[in-house]
Structure formats: structure tokens, C-alpha cells
Amino acid sequence: xxxxxxxxxxxxxxxxxxxxxxxxxxxxxxxxxxxxxxxxxxxxxxxxxxxxxxxxxxxxxxxxxxxxxxxxxxxxxxxxxxxxxxxxxxxxxxxxxxxxxxxxxxxxxxxxxxxxxxxxxxxxxxxxxxxxxxxxxxxxxxxxxxxxxxxxxxxxxxxxxxxxxxxxxxxxxxxxxxxxxxxxxxxxxxxxxxxxxxxxxxxxxxxxxxxxxxxxxxxxxxxxxxxxxxxxxxxxxxxxxxxxxxxxxxxxxxxxxxxxxxxxxxxxxxxxxxxxxxxxxxxxxxxx
Amino acid sequence: xxxxxxxxxxxxxxxxxxxxxxxxxxxxxxxxxxxxxxxxxxxxxxxxxxxxxxxxxxxxxxxxxxxxxxxxxxxxxxxxxxxxxxxxxxxxxxxxxxxxxxxxxxxxxxxxxxxxxxxxxxxxxxxxxxxxxxxxxxxxxxxxxxxxxxxxxxxxxxxxxxxxxxxxxxxxxxxxxxxxxxxxxxxxxxxxxxxxxxxxxxxxxxxxxxxxxxxxxxxxxxxxxxxxxxxxxxxxxxxxxxxxxxxxxxxxxxxxxxxxxxxxxxxxxxxxxxxxxxxxxxxxxxxxxxxxxxxxxxxxxxxxxxxxxxxxxxxxxxxxxxxxxxxxxx
Numbered sequence: 001x002x003x004x005x006x007x008x009x010x011x012x013x014x015x016x017x018x019x020x021x022x023x024x025x026x027x028x029x030x031x032x033x034x035x036x037x038x039x040x041x042x043x044x045x046x047x048x049x050x051x052x053x054x055x056x057x058x059x060x061x062x063x064x065x066x067x068x069x070x071x072x073x074x075x076x077x078x079x080x081x082x083x084x085x086x087x088x089x090x091x092x093x094x095x096x097x098x099x100x101x102x103x104x105x106x107x108x109x110x111x112x113x114x115x116x117x118x119x120x121x122x123x124x125x126x127x128x129x130x131x132x133x134x135x136x137x138x139x140x141x142x143x144x145x146x147x148x149x150x151x152x153x154x155x156x157x158x159x160x161x162x163x164x165x166x167x168x169x170x171x172x173x174x175x176x177x178x179x180x181x182x183x184x185x186x187x188x189x190x191x192x193x194x195x196x197x198x199x200x201x202x203x204x205x206x207x208x209x210x211x212x213x214x215x216x217x218x219x220x221x222x223x224x225x226x227x228x229x230x231x232x233x234x235x236x237x238x239x240x241x242x243x244x245x246x247x248x249x250x251x252x253x254x255x256x257x258x259x260x261x262x263x264x265x266x267x268x269x270x271x272x273x274x275x276x277x278x279x280x281x282x283x284x285x286x287x288x
Numbered sequence: 289x290x291x292x293x294x295x296x297x298x299x300x301x302x303x304x305x306x307x308x309x310x311x312x313x314x315x316x317x318x319x320x321x322x323x324x325x326x327x328x329x330x331x332x333x334x335x336x337x338x339x340x341x342x343x344x345x346x347x348x349x350x351x352x353x354x355x356x357x358x359x360x361x362x363x364x365x366x367x368x369x370x371x372x373x374x375x376x377x378x379x380x381x382x383x384x385x386x387x388x389x390x391x392x393x394x395x396x397x398x399x400x401x402x403x404x405x406x407x408x409x410x411x412x413x414x415x416x417x418x419x420x421x422x423x424x425x426x427x428x429x430x431x432x433x434x435x436x437x438x439x440x441x442x443x444x445x446x447x448x449x450x451x452x453x454x455x456x457x458x459x460x461x462x463x464x465x466x467x468x469x470x471x472x473x474x475x476x477x478x479x480x481x482x483x484x485x486x487x488x489x490x491x492x493x494x495x496x497x498x499x500x501x502x503x504x505x506x507x508x509x510x511x512x513x514x515x516x517x518x519x520x521x522x523x524x525x526x527x528x529x530x531x532x533x534x535x536x537x538x539x540x541x542x543x544x545x546x547x548x549x550x551x552x553x554x555x556x557x558x559x560x561x562x563x564x565x566x567x568x569x570x571x572x573x574x575x576x577x578x579x580x581x582x583x584x585x586x587x588x589x590x591x592x593x594x595x596x597x598x599x600x601x602x603x604x605x606x607x608x609x610x611x612x613x614x615x616x617x618x
Contacts, residue, residue, distance in 0.1 A: 092490045126312050129593045133552040134586055141319035141582075217437050222556055225440050226571050241441060245560070248444070248452055256448060260441035267436035 011269065017103055025276045032269045039266070043086020046079055077240075080258045084237040085266055087230075092217035098155025099216070100162060100209045107166030107201070108193055111174055120167065128160045133226075136219060140228045150229035154216050162208040169201050203281045210274040214267040221263060237263050290405065302598050309594060310587060314367075317586045318360050321579050344553040363583075373443045377572055378507030382584040385569060390588060393565035397554050399485040404492035407542045412500025412539075417527055419505060427497055434494035443487040466597060484561045488553050492546065497540055502546055503535045537608050544603065545598030551589055 070076055110120035127135070135157045140149030173179060173196060180193050224238025225228050232239055238258050244255035366373070372382035415427035429546065434442075450456050508531065516530055555567030562568065566585060573581040 038532060088396060099338075126309060126316075128548065129309060129597065130313060130317075130549040130586060131548045131555075131589050131593060133555050134570060134589055137570065138317055138320045138586065141433065141574055141577070142323040144324060160404070218436075221438050225438075225556070226559060227575050235454050239442065241438075245444065248448055253448055253453075256441070256444045260444065263441070264433070264437050267438075268432070271432070271436055 022280070024142075025279050029273055029276050029280075030269040032273050035236075036266070036269055036273075039082065040086045041198065042087050044081045046083045048231060050225050059244065066256055071235045077255065077258060080235040080240060081237070081262050083239055084235045084259065085262055087234065088217050088220055088263070089221045091265065092213050094098065094151045095154035095158065095216040095220065096209050096212040099157075099212055100205060102156070103159040103162035103166055103208060104201075106159070106163050107170060111197060112189055113172040117167075120163065124160045124163055124167075127157065132157045133222065136223050137226070137228055140223065145229055147230060150220055150223055151221065153229075156218050157219070158212050158215055162204070162212065165204055165208070165240070166201055168202060172198055173197050173200055191263065207274065207278055207281060210277060213269045213274070217263070217267060217270070235284060295602070298602070302601075306591070306598075307593055310590060313590045314364065314587060315360070317583055318363065321583065323579070335359070344399060349517040354467035356435040372584045375573070375581040377576055377581065380581050384565065385581060386584050386588055389564065389566040389569045393554055393558070394562070396481060396484055396488065396558070396563060396565055397550050399481065400492060401543070401546075401550060403485065403489040405496060405540075407489065408493040408496030409500050409536075409539050412497040413504060413527065413532065414537075415497065415501040416504025416508065416531070417524075419508070426432070427501065429496040431494040432468070433503075434491060435498070437491070439487075439491050440560050442490060443557045446483055446487050446490075447560060480561075480563065484563045486555045487557050487560075488550065491553055492550060493554070495546065495549075496539060496543060500535055500539050503538060504531050507531055507534050536563065537603060541600045541603050544596045544600035548593045551592065 064266055087152075106120050106123065110117040120284045136150070136153035139153035139156055143149035143152060178194055179192055182196065187195075221236070221238040221241075224236045226238075227242065230239060231237045232243075240259045242257055244252070244259070363373075372386075374380065375382050375385050378385050388505055411427050411430075415424040504527075513526070513530055516526055521529065551567070553567060555570060557563070558565040558567040559571055566589070569581065570585045570589075572578070573585065
């Protein structure tokens, strides 16, 4: 084994552009993640008051001065879109954290005993049989609208998939030999959950947060588009798009086009991060 | 062969489950709506001028001040008698609104369900068949983009291109303005269905195409395909005999499981095209706090989704020959 094997190492590392898959994946993750963070930070520094109405420049098509054009009140659409994206990402982040926490709690408790397990699986069935959008609408009404309503609504309706994954994982772990051994040694269920199960499902949890994210953002945009939740003054993407609907007939296409494309790109970026993270974190795919 | 006794038992179980589910959904949605700070009396009155006496009467009718369980009991009791209450917006019984709207929506959803199913399956099969070719890349790119695109935005784009720019289709409404719904011709109605159905199909295609492609890829790398290839089977014959047979049932099952998503998509698409369906009614009910209508819609959409899931279960359990065989051998 110690014999130096003259592998054609150079073949893989001669050119700086020919990175190996792992490095490439990490690079993609870092790049996209930093882009997303940059958008959020940027949008935090945009003062809403700088998006002033300027009636001398209404409905301008996209130009270098106004990258995304201006709307019927002369507001710069690029700034508004950026602000809206930041808002969407933050709402999405909170919502996916909520749904992950719910999923972990329910998933772990399903491993505790048979009754809890069937209760959890019934709960998953229950929540996945109400159409998501209606559930979010119901929750946002019950909380009286507002950002909180949207966050809770999206969070509460997205935990089902992750709970299923975690539940299946825990079932598998529970049948393994080391868990049986621990049980025979008289360890409590809680101890087993903490020491054996939690570390193993941590990957799924981290991935879960990121994979839920695109859905959360999209549902957030849909709900605000329908008019629930955020007030019309808030430049959320959904609101920008629903406003633009009124002006479609006049041929002001950029109002709807660019904000939508930017939302699409954000969602794609998140998907990219999620997929690549999965490649790295999931040991079953490690050989690819 | 179908084992009819088994199917009957299975369906019996499912009906019991549905009832339990409906009760749970009713409780949850009732509690949620009851928690809402919105005042039903205020919502009912709207802009009307009413006397204080009238308000008191209305408050009694809506059970203001009563404990929640009493209201819930009252609601469930009248619902068991087929009375879902009166819609606040449309001022007609909720059940009438729902039956009318749901029919319109079902037409829309069914059309796009069929189109997306056939198209998605075809695209997925093609992509899986010519793996790595430009077709595969195109389908993959299409699916990735479409899965990340907000539904309502795609609908907006379609509206912008075909209705505003090209002027091929009207910009909305189920029937032309000024024409009663009964007098609208089939053609009127069809032209208003095309765009919403297209928008909804475009979105639903992505999921099924992606699924079919991955599944076919899996199957194509299995041993029996290798063996079939060794017997010099190739091309379409190989796919037809060994590929499609294996992926058709999972794909159909998935398509039935997507009822919830298609409903969500329909809500958004209907809103954009002002198509007079159940989704639009749900949004209006939510925005203007029409509680009876909203609760009714939630219940009926739950039944709708449940039906899809049950059909998927039946296909999985009783139609799939592999599982059917293994069950009967037990």
C-alpha cells in the first residue's frame, strides 16, 4: 500500500479551470450563496423613502438609468424589485426555519412510540390534503393579515415533506443494531433520540431548510399577489406584480417582466445551492 | 383480476378516513377563522346603512359573543342538513356558488390535467430515451425553469403576449361583458378557457416530465434492459416493451397525487385571467371575509384532493400488477 503509485495526478490538476467536482460544487455554493446574501444586504440598505415618486419620468421603458424601467408613479423599478426580493428572501428564511423546526419536532416524536407515530402520519395526511394556498390564506386571515400571517402561513404549510423524510429516516435508524443495544442497556428514548438519531438526521435538516426555501418564497409571492398579508405600500414582489396587472393592457410590459424574472432567478439560485449541498452532504451520492 | 371484495373493504376504510379528515379540517378551519380579528357582522353589512336593531339581529345570527364551540356546533349541525349558509358576497346559498364555480374550475383543471399529463409524459419519455441529447437538455432546462417560476407570473406573461400584444384572446372574464352566462356561445367560452388552461398546463408539465425522465433513466440502466439490448432489442420497441410499461403507472399515480398543486395553480391562474372559478371565489371570500363561503370551499377542495389521493392509492394497490400479485400471494 505504501508503494508510491504513479497516478496521472497531473491530468486532473494542470489547468486551474478543470477543478474536481467537489471543489466545483463548493465554489458554486459559495458564489450563489454570497449573491443571495448580497441581495438581502443591499435591500436592507435601501431606504424606502428614496423610492420617490417622480412624475416627470413615468412609465419609462428600461434604460441604463432605470434598468428595469419606471412605473406609473415614476418610481425606479430596479430599486423596488431589489427591495422586494430582500423582503421575500427574509420571509422565506423565517418560514422555512419554522417549518423545519415543526418537522424536526414531529419527526422526532414520531420515533417515540407507535401512537405518536400514527398521529404524526395522520397529521401529515391532514395537512397535505388541504391545498397549500387555501391553508396559507386561512392562516393569514386568522392572524389578521400582515407579514406575520404570511410567515406563519407559509411555515405551517411546508413541513409535511420534510417530516415524511425525517420519519422514514428515523424508522430506519430505530431498527439498527446500535439502537437496539442502547435500548438493552436501558437508555431512555430521549437519550437515544439525542445521541443516535439527531446527529444522523442533521444533514436532512440542513438540507430541508434550503430545499423548502424556494417553495416558501414562491408561495409567499403568490399569497401577496392574491392580496393577502402585506400592505400595498410594501414593495414585495407579489404586490409589484399584482399592481402591474392593472397596467398590462397599456403595454407597459417591463413592470411585470423584470420583477418576475428576478424572482425566478432567485428561486433557481436557491435550487442550485440546495442541489449542490445535497451532493456534498449526502454520503449516498458522494461517489458521483 | 380485480379483487372486488378487497377493493370494497379498501374503499370503506377510505370513506371512514375521509369523514374523520373532513371533521378535522372543519374544526381547524373553523378555529382559524374564528380567531380572526375580522368581524363577520361588519363584513356582512359592508357599505349598507343599517339600524342598530338590525345590527343586533345580525349579531345574534352570527353568534357574536357566543362561545366558539356553540357556534361550531351550530355550523356543523346546519351543514349536516345540507345548509352551508349564505355567501356574503354573492348573497346566494354557498352551495350554489360552490357548485357553479367548481364546475367551471373542474373544466379548467381537467383540461390542463390531461394536457399536462400527456405532454409531460411524452416529453419525459423522449428525454429519457435520448439521454444527453439536445432534446434531453431542452426538456431538463424547461423543467428546471418552470419548476422555479411563479405560477401567476407565467400566466401574466401569457396574458401579456397573447391578449395584449397579439390580441388573440380576450383579457379575461368567463363570458363577454354584457352577456349573460347562459347566452354565451360555446366559442366565447372556449376562447376564454384556452389561455388559463395553457398557463396551468405549462406549469404542471414540468413535474411529470422530470419524474418520467428520471424514472426512465433508472429503468434504462437496469439489468433487464441490458439483457434486452443483448437480445438486440433497441429503439422504440425496447422503450415500449420494457420502459413505458414500468413508468406508466407511477406517472399516472403522480398525476393523481398532484390534485392539490393543480388546485393551487388554478387559484392563481383564475385570478390572473379573471376566470370565474372556485379559486377566484376563494380569494374573494378571503379578502372580503366571506366566512361561510371560504369554509365551504376549504371543505370541498379537501374532498377534491382526497379523491385524487385515493385514486392514486387504488392504482398503486390494485392496478399495478407487481403489487397486486404480491398482495394476493400473502
